[in-house]
Amino acid sequence: MKHITTINDRVLNDTLEHGGCGECQTSCQSACKTSCTVGNQNCENEENK
Amino acid sequence: MVHAFKNNGYNIVMDVNSGAIHVVDELVYDIVNVFKDLSESEIREKFKDAYQEEEISEAYEEVCQLEKEGRLFTKDVYMPRLKSFDSRPIVVKALCLHIAHDCNLACEYCFAGKGEYHGDREMMSATTGKKALDFLVKNSGTRKHLEVDFFGGEPTMNMGVVKEIVAYGRELEKTTDKIFRFTLTTNGLLLDDEMLEYINREMSNVVLSIDGRKEVNDRMRPFRNKKTDASVYDTILPKYKKVAESRGQERYYVRGTFTRNNLDFAKDVLHLADQGFKQVSVEPVVAPESEDYAIRQEDLPRILEQYDELAKEMADRSKRGEGFNFFHFMIDLEGGPCVIKRLQGCGSGCEYLSVVPNGDLYPCHQFAGNEDMKMGNVDEGVVNTSLRSEFHKSNVYTKPDCQDCFAKFYCSGGCAANAYNFTGDINGNYPIGCEMQKKRVECAIMLKAAEVKG
Numbered sequence: 001m002k003h004i005t006t007i008n009d010r011v012l013n014d015t016l017e018h019g020g021c022g023e024c025q026t027s028c029q030s031a032c033k034t035s036c037t038v039g040n041q042n043c044e045n046e047e048n049k
Numbered sequence: 050m051v052h053a054f055k056n057n058g059y060n061i062v063m064d065v066n067s068g069a070i071h072v073v074d075e076l077v078y079d080i081v082n083v084f085k086d087l088s089e090s091e092i093r094e095k096f097k098d099a100y101q102e103e104e105i106s107e108a109y110e111e112v113c114q115l116e117k118e119g120r121l122f123t124k125d126v127y128m129p130r131l132k133s134f135d136s137r138p139i140v141v142k143a144l145c146l147h148i149a150h151d152c153n154l155a156c157e158y159c160f161a162g163k164g165e166y167h168g169d170r171e172m173m174s175a176t177t178g179k180k181a182l183d184f185l186v187k188n189s190g191t192r193k194h195l196e197v198d199f200f201g202g203e204p205t206m207n208m209g210v211v212k213e214i215v216a217y218g219r220e221l222e223k224t225t226d227k228i229f230r231f232t233l234t235t236n237g238l239l240l241d242d243e244m245l246e247y248i249n250r251e252m253s254n255v256v257l258s259i260d261g262r263k264e265v266n267d268r269m270r271p272f273r274n275k276k277t278d279a280s281v282y283d284t285i286l287p288k289y290k291k292v293a294e295s296r297g298q299e300r301y302y303v304r305g306t307f308t309r310n311n312l313d314f315a316k317d318v319l320h321l322a323d324q325g326f327k328q329v330s331v332e333p334v335v336a337p338e339s340e341d342y343a344i345r346q347e348d349l350p351r352i353l354e355q356y357d358e359l360a361k362e363m364a365d366r367s368k369r370g371e372g373f374n375f376f377h378f379m380i381d382l383e384g385g386p387c388v389i390k391r392l393q394g395c396g397s398g399c400e401y402l403s404v405v406p407n408g409d410l411y412p413c414h415q416f417a418g419n420e421d422m423k424m425g426n427v428d429e430g431v432v433n434t435s436l437r438s439e440f441h442k443s444n445v446y447t448k449p450d451c452q453d454c455f456a457k458f459y460c461s462g463g464c465a466a467n468a469y470n471f472t473g474d475i476n477g478n479y480p481i482g483c484e485m486q487k488k489r490v491e492c493a494i495m496l497k498a499a500e501v502k503g
Contacts, residue, residue, distance in 0.1 A: 003077045003108045004062075006120060007501045008382035012068035012391070012458065013119070013126060019387030022192055026143035026401045027394075029196045029232055031256055031302040031330040031376045033414065034160075035467070035482060038394055039459030039490070040379040041386050044194070 018047040051122060052455035053081050056495040057361045059502065062121070063494065065455050069120035070382060072498045076100050076108045084112060085122065127388055128446065134392065135442055140190035143396070144181055145403040145414045148173045148211055149202040154236050154281065155273045158308055158334045158342060164202035166405065166418035172207045173406040178214035180427040181404045186225055188430065198232045200403075200414055205239040215251050234258065234304075236270070237285035240292070249295055257289045260305035261317020261331060269308060269342070290325060298327040302376060305331040308342035312351045315359040322366075322373045330376030333485055335415070335467060344481055353488045360492035364499040380459070380493040391445070394461030398424070398440025398475075402431075412440055415466035440465065443475055450478040456490045 023044040027037050050065040060078040062071040073081065079099075080092060087095065093105055100108075115121035150171040152164025164170070185195055197218065199211050211233070218229040233248060234256040248255050260266040263282040270281050289303055303326045307314035314331055321329045333352070336343040344352070359375065366372050395401060398412030405417050408427040416422040425432040445451055448462040463486065467479040 001111045001114075003074045004111050004115065005072045005502065006115070007070050007072060007497055008068070010068075010383050011120065012066070012388040013123075015387035016127070016130070016389070020137070020389035021387075022140065022142060022390075022400065023194050024386055024390060025194075025230075026196055026396055028145070028397070028401065028413065029143055029198050029230075030254065031304050032332065033200075033234070033256075034306075034332050034335045035377075035460075035464050035486070037377060038386055038391055038461040040376070040381065040493075041390070042381055043384050043386055043390075045387065 015043075018045055021045045050125075050453070050455060051081060053078060054491050056357065056491055057364060057499065059495055059498045061491075061494055061498055063455060064115075064121045064123055065458065066125045066127075067120055067123040068382075068388075068458060069115075069123075070494055070497065071115070071121070072502055074108070076104060077112060080105075080108055080112055081121075127392060130389075130392075131444070131446060134389075134444060138190055139399060139437065139441060140192055141185055141188040141400060141402060142192045142194070143196040143198070143401040144185050145198045145200050145401070146173060146178060146181060146204075146214070147201060147403060147405045147414065147417060148178070148199045148204040148214075149207040150406050151206055152201060152203040152236070153206060153238050153273060154203070154270055155275075156271075157269045158306060158336055158340070160335060160415060161202060161417070166202075168418055171406040173210060173404075173408075175210045175213035175217075177404075177406065177408045177427060178210055179217045180408060182214065182218050182221060182229075184427045184430060186221055186227055189227065193226060193228055194230060195227050196230045196232070198234065200234050203236055203238070204233055205235050205244065208239070208244065212247070230254075232256065236281075237288050238281075240285075240288045245288075245292060245295060248292070253300060255292065255296070255301045256330075257285075257292060257301060257303045258305070259285060259289060259303050259321070260307070261311070261314065262320045265311045265317055266305070268310060269306070286324065293326055293328070302328045302330045304329075304376075306334050307331055308334040308336075309344055309348060310342050312348055313355065314352075315355040315362070318359055318375060319362060327373045328376075329373060332377065333482070335470070337470075346481060349481065349484050352485060356485070356488045356492050360495055364496055367496070367499070368503075377489045378493040378496055380490075380497060382497055388458065391458040391461050393444050395464070397465050398437060398443075412436070413466055415464075416469075439475065448476045448478060450483075454483070454487070456483075456487045459490045459493075460486045 052063045230253040232254040236258045266282040403411045403414040410424040411417045445462045451457045465475040468477040471479040
């Protein structure tokens with residue numbers, strides 16, 4: 001496309017089927033402890049990548 | 050839902066429901082903002098003086114194509130999943146162990162009431178800690194990775210017990226199919242070479258508390274003995290540098306808190322980066338408005354400006370090969386959490402619980418000591434099942450103020466403790482926190498755009 005660059009291939013809908021395994025890190029175990037920062041956690045489910 | 054914004058010279062269009070992110074030119078930016086309100090001919094008419102007709106046609110086609118591909122103006126398809134969401138199994142997978150309700154610092158803003166959580170100074174026993182791990186294993190269902198954070202007060206004041214609990218966890222790994230990931234949060238005062246060697250062997254992550262510049266850190270993070278001339282900053286900084294290097298600049302954070310006293314906190318983040326730290330987190334203080342250091346509504350413009358300035362500087366440093374990670378700007382657009390995780394949030398009160406020194410359970414570390422929020426104890430497990438049910442059911446869609454927010458799948462409805470403290474309801478929201486969160490999401494996405502577009 002000439003006017004638009006899409007910067008991510010994976011869309012959230014694609015993660016519905018294999019999502020919810022719950023193996024990923026709990027957000028407050030990383031560094032936050034005072035604010036909810038879920039969007040920066042890594043997915044641990046190979047089927048979702 | 051579509052959110053279009055400009056940041057650091059980039060025009061960015063987020064398709065909220067699909068999570069697709071587009072970097073667009075001025076023309077598409079203008080079209081997207083009116084696409085659902087005007088017909089094609091009305092759009093042509095509206096922009097005919099600003100752009101060439103052929104260009105408008107081309108750009109309009111590209112927008113239509115993305116809509117067809119399900120990457121723009123997509124509908125929310127997750128709501129129907131909520132029925133199964135409520136009936137998902139209740140498991141516990143992470144514990145915050147309050148290993149010491151005591152501290153060798155007297156930080157002004159400590160939500161733990163300078164370490165004691167508004168109660169008596171108390172240390173967790175090894176017996177209680179081991180029972181906590183048994184409780185975790187027993188209630189973890191099919192989860193393989195279990196997380197345990199040693200928190201305080203200052204956990205290194207009870208390091209012998211930390212070691213006993215970790216050793217017990219390693220034994221449990223042999224007899225179960227579980228893997229423990231231990232983490233430790235420390236103020237660094239008691240850190241020595243022997244402790245560092247242990248931490249590097251056993252802790253998958255270590256959080257090192259420091260607020261930034263010397264004067265900022267030492268103002269809010271003083272020694273308990275205020276008569277001493279010694280500087281906490283000078284005491285801990287060399288130790289933290291050693292930790293960071295010994296871990297290969299990974300699996301650690303230097304973590305600070307900014308308050309109304311340092312609204313120019315971007316300087317503190319950059320100060321930590323200038324000291325050589327590659328993993329930095331500096332977060333807004335959580336405090337009642339009655340405290341003079343609490344962040345107020347009127348501080349927001351300055352804070353949002355600071356986030357923008359910081360993001361711009363980070364983009365520049367990254368281009369020069371001098372990049373570093375700022376926790377709140379980290380975002381993984383390709384390998385980030387699935388949408389189910391994004392709906393349910395941090396898991397407090399359900400997947401994630403905190404255990405205080407006497408073994409009582411709370412929904413998270415921020416609720417510790419609040420009797421109304423006590424959930425049970427490590428002997429009997431969760432007994433306040435109605436409270437657990439409230440947390441279990443809470444998700445992005447149970448929070449009325451989140452419905453029209455573009456950031457809802459990044460913060461997952463925000464911090465339950467902040468919402469509760471501000472509104473008395475875990476499904477409420479903390480508006481100051483929301484405004485900061487939205488800006489951080491925009492900055493994080495701008496940094497990704499800068500990576501791709503250069």
